[in-house]
Amino acid sequence: MSCDVTAPPWPHGPTTNRGADVINELVLLESKSLRDSVLEQTDVLDRVKALSLLPDGMHVTTAMVAAYFEVGLEAIKSLVKDHRSELEANGYHSLTGEQLRSFKNLSGIQSRTRSLALFSRRAVLNVAMLLRDSDVARQVRVYLLDVEHASRPKPVENSVHSTTLSLDDRIDQRITHVLGKTVVPMFNVLIETSGAHQRELIALRSGVQRIEKRLRQHHARLQRLEAPREDRPLAGVMASMDAMNGREFEEHIATLLRRDGCTNVVVQGGGRDRGVDITALTAHGRRLVVQCKRFAPHTSITSPELQKFVGAAKVLHDSEVALFVATCPFTRDALNIAAETGITAVHRGLLEEWSAGAALAVLG
Known part of the structure; x- marks a missing residue:
């Protein structure tokens, strides 16, 4: 049984607290109007856990959704059966025939199935707001409430x-x-x-x-x-970085480097950066270069971008330590190249932990 709430979707007032957030989370499961009001916050998915995408960088399969939420395949199939029209409105669709063959050719997917169900990031977030028996889904819902709460005007006196x-x-x-x-x-x-x-x-x-x-x-x-959640980075860390422009993001990374003991930190900028954004020395005097990419959370760093940075870091700058820092995930191929060439890939999740106070092992 579901109910639709016609009142304003989020409570505003002096009695809002974590207990109230729990109530909101339960209403979120039941109210389509509430779900619709937060469906644009797809970056929340990557805050809780890295969401792997298909090679097209836009979709995931039913099996990938089940893996993300750590539930069985049948749980996702059953949810789709019960909420198909809502999910389809948010990007869920099933490919067959010529559409399926075309998608396989474009994405490089190897599959012998006669149909393929695909979820957009928006549809995956929709699943998170409908799936009850998943700790990951509940964390996504709590993060949605955290983001909404952080965006409210803060009273001067509380x-x-x-x-x-x-x-x-x-x-x-x-x-x-x-x-x-x-x-x-x-x-x-x-x-x-x-x-x-x-x-x-x-x-x-x-x-x-x-x-x-x-x-x-x-x-x-x-x-x-x-009580404070030690197993989760501070809410709002990535939201603030997503709001930065490119130069502000580079300065933010430079501040983190200085915090962790790096010296001679220089933000290059402009067209003379020779393929890197920041140069520095680690606390132990090793030559360090950094590439900074402030991309949308639903995109990914690909292997060509990694290969280009490898050349700049190793050949042009003769670096001993190289960081590729991004506000989005890396593709599997990009991660493999990073591992093979000694590049440290600082993906969105690791960047959030670093910004929240954790140290990067490679800088030690």
């Missing part, structure tokens, strides 16, 4: 918010204390001294104990949800 949360927390704990220390013992006494209504009193006591248990569970759950 003391009312903090006071409200603190008051709510104290009220919950007080109710739990009263139930456990006063009401339940009172029922115990009444049960011992009452004969005619003992059964009813026992049933009432059981109900109160269930309420007390649920309040304790609710309090513990809120504490877990509001």
Whole structure:
């Protein structure tokens, strides 16, 4: 059963907190209007986990979607069956006949199947908002809420918010204390001294104990949800980089290099960069060159781009350490070339971790 929410899709007010985000996430599963309102945020997929694309750089197969969400193939097929029209509106389609043969020729896919289901990045995000039994899908939904929350205007003074949360927390704990220390013992006494209504009193006591248990569970759950997530980089890191222009992105990478002990950091820029954007020395004095590419998250760094950088880094600059930093994934061929030539490929996920404070091992 699904419901459609006609109210504004996201709550705005002093009571919004992580507990409210959990409620929003559940509504996101049920409300098509909410799903439609965030379908442009496809870069969220790469924040949670790198999404591998077919050679056309635009689509994934059903098996690839299942692998991304770490569920069985049948789970995705069943979801498509239940929500086919919505998914088709967001880029899902199935190829057969001449269309399939043409796609195979263009993309280089080797397959003997008579039909091939393809998902666009938008359709994959749509799946994330419909798939219940997947931790990866839930992380995508939580990230969507994080991005939306980070984009809201921040109030100058948030003391009312903090006071409200603190008051709510104290009220919950007080109710739990009263139930456990006063009401339940009172029922115990009444049960011992009452004969005619003992059964009813026992049933009432059981109900109160269930309420007390649920309040304790609710309090513990809120504490877990509001605690910092060490397994996930800081929200908003990649959003800020996506908003930069090319020069700002290069300066950002230069700042990270200086933070990690590099010296003589120079942002080249212009048409005289000789194939690299930044030159520097590592903390141990090794010659370092960096190529910076601020591309859209749904694109990929390809092997020709890697090969061009290899020539500039190794031949023109005689570098000892070479970084290719990008705000998007790398194709498999590009990663293979990087591994074979000693280039460090800093893809979107690794870049987010580096920007959030993690050190690059190659700079140590």
